Amino acid sequence: MTSTGTHDGSLERLKREGRIVVVGASLAGLRAAETMREKGFAGSLTMIGDEPYEPYDRPPLSKQVLLGNAVADHTALPRRRAIDADWRLGVPATGLDMAARRVELGNGDAVEYDRLLIATGVRARPWPNAEEGALKGVFVLRTRDDGEGLQRALAAGPRRVLVIGAGFTGSEIASACRERGLDVTVAERGDAPLVGALGGVIGAVAAEMHRENGVDLRTGVMVTSLEGDPSGRVRAAHFSDGSTVEADVVVVSLGAQRNTEWLSGSGLGAGPRGIACDAGCRAFDVRGIVTDDIYVAGDVARSPHALFGYQFLSLEHWGNAVAQADTAAHNMLSASADRRPHLWVPAFWSSQFGVNIKSVGVPPMGTEILITQGSLAERRFAAAYGYQGRLIAAVTFDNCRWLPFYEQQIEATAPFPPPFSTVDRRPEGTKPMPADFPDPSVPTHGPTITLSGYSPADRKMTFTPGR
Amino acid sequence: MRLVVDLNRCQGYAQCAFLAPDVFAMHGDESLLYNPEADPAQREDVMRAVAACPVQAILLEITDEDMANMVAPDAVAGAGSPSGGAR
Ligand SMILES: Cc1cc2nc3c(=O)[nH]c(=O)nc-3n(C[C@H](O)[C@H](O)[C@H](O)COP(=O)(O)OP(=O)(O)OC[C@H]3O[C@@H](n4cnc5c(N)ncnc54)[C@H](O)[C@@H]3O)c2cc1C
Ligand code: SF4
Numbered sequence: 001m002t003s004t005g006t007h008d009g010s011l012e013r014l015k016r017e018g019r020i021v022v023v024g025a026s027l028a029g030l031r032a033a034e035t036m037r038e039k040g041f042a043g044s045l046t047m048i049g050d051e052p053y054e055p056y057d058r059p060p061l062s063k064q065v066l067l068g069n070a071v072a073d074h075t076a077l078p079r080r081r082a083i084d085a086d087w088r089l090g091v092p093a094t095g096l097d098m099a100a101r102r103v104e105l106g107n108g109d110a111v112e113y114d115r116l117l118i119a120t121g122v123r124a125r126p127w128p129n130a131e132e133g134a135l136k137g138v139f140v141l142r143t144r145d146d147g148e149g150l151q152r153a154l155a156a157g158p159r160r161v162l163v164i165g166a167g168f169t170g171s172e173i174a175s176a177c178r179e180r181g182l183d184v185t186v187a188e189r190g191d192a193p194l195v196g197a198l199g200g201v202i203g204a205v206a207a208e209m210h211r212e213n214g215v216d217l218r219t220g221v222m223v224t225s226l227e228g229d230p231s232g233r234v235r236a237a238h239f240s241d242g243s244t245v246e247a248d249v250v251v252v253s254l255g256a257q258r259n260t261e262w263l264s265g266s267g268l269g270a271g272p273r274g275i276a277c278d279a280g281c282r283a284f285d286v287r288g289i290v291t292d293d294i295y296v297a298g299d300v301a302r303s304p305h306a307l308f309g310y311q312f313l314s315l316e317h318w319g320n321a322v323a324q325a326d327t328a329a330h331n332m333l334s335a336s337a338d339r340r341p342h343l344w345v346p347a348f349w350s351s352q353f354g355v356n357i358k359s360v361g362v363p364p365m366g367t368e369i370l371i372t373q374g375s376l377a378e379r380r381f382a383a384a385y386g387y388q389g390r391l392i393a394a395v396t397f398d399n400c401r402w403l404p405f406y407e408q409q410i411e412a413t414a415p416f417p418p419p420f421s422t423v424d425r426r427p428e429g430t431k432p433m434p435a436d437f438p439d440p441s442v443p444t445h446g447p448t449i450t451l452s453g454y455s456p457a458d459r460k461m462t463f464t465p466g467r
Numbered sequence: 468m469r470l471v472v473d474l475n476r477c478q479g480y481a482q483c484a485f486l487a488p489d490v491f492a493m494h495g496d497e498s499l500l501y502n503p504e505a506d507p508a509q510r511e512d513v514m515r516a517v518a519a520c521p522v523q524a525i526l527l528e529i530t531d532e533d534m535a536n537m538v539a540p541d542a543v544a545g546a547g548s549p550s551g552g553a554r
Binding site for chain 2: 399
């Protein structure tokens, strides 16, 4: 069963009695498995996940769960259908033998596949000093256990919470703390919250939001060390500007790292930036040759996107995991002529300080921004991002019903600044201003979209073998 | 009863919050918060909310437990198959 062609009937055989293995039993893994069964896959399906839980939803962890409106262990994802899988939960995949088509597990087992889907996602970037990161009261927020632990720590009524990093997750945590009446300090290395994801113009609005809601926001500073008390509990944090903040809960919210280490040495094109795949979700090997039996989906994938200059995009977006999983599952069971590209327009939402923030497209690609509707001051607006005369992204604050319109415009590669004269008055004027993204080489809290690689036409890429 | 709302799709129309206020609530003007594991007692309300959402953003799974707790299966009409999703 090595060929994907239909002439020899191997595809039918795969569907009837093949072995499909999914590594990463979360949003992308589950949705892909459901799609495979929907498409008539009747063979054996193995779901491998290192967490002991069945697939659950992460976005509520920094929202409902921290607000105390939902319990972390009640976030299991609804199923679209039964998938009749052999679940291997609580055991990590530790290796991949591409030649033998075998995934090795942490408990010594191995599982053979005819098709493999990798959906191992990302994990929270830990505090760089392991000893300080291990202090009691220091948290990250990625998993159900993290959410449960942090919610309990907040419910205990700490005197002050320190959030390190003001990306989406850090900002949502700060917002939840304020709603619970807790004192919170936010430390951000960039000039404003959300600046890596949405740029400085929108970042300034986010900064106001924090301050108006009583957050002690410190920007342009780094936390240099965490200090514990004799019992091993965190007590204070020291900042690069010489100041000290006393806090008994610290949340490290510095972005994510891709779960690809288990693939090192396998020969697959996997590294710290994720797993490179083609637009059809087929993974590349280290030689840049596309595999035909290994597929990738979700946060761990990086794939080229025609709408965005064929740049490789890694998206830490819920909707991307769902859509890419669906495409990967379809392609895994299709002959080459029937495969589909994953050309989803990136979309993301966040909810903080009672404001609904949504974006479409790739804001960090934008060099200019124009407030097209509403006003920044009222915190109810739509803003468009431009790149080389093209509309490349849009963001709304409490104005989400307009977003589908911008999505269509982006898909149609509409010009920027937009030629349509909007229905609203525009206090900020009609002239675009610089979107003000930080230098991408300066790390911030971690963007949720990573642009990497060049257009194949550019030939700028230099080849560095992994080993 | 498990549910998830695709908040990319959700337009904040608040239909769900109106029909099943114990499970869905608006947070601010536009943001929706919901309980991902709603109480079986809310089943009828939630199914009405699912059916009423103008953008079909709510995915619902009725679990075996809910089925066991079901009082009058015929009371709910046309709101999706009991074992599958609602999308
Ligand atoms: C707190 C929080 C809030 C969020 N809020 C939003 C939001 O508002 N909007 C939005 O669009 N997105 C949001 N996201 C992002 C969204 O949750 C992710 O994009 C989504 O979970 C990606 O799904 P995935 O299946 O690709 O990866 P993941 O959900 O990361 O799942 C990967 C799984 O693989 C497992 N795994 C890793 N390595 C191995 C291995 N070697 N063997 C076996 N298993 C392994 C992991 O433990 C994990 O369970 C949020 C994320 C978090 C953490
Ligand atoms: S009814 Fe649908 S669109 Fe309206 S708030 Fe509920 S989920 Fe969102």
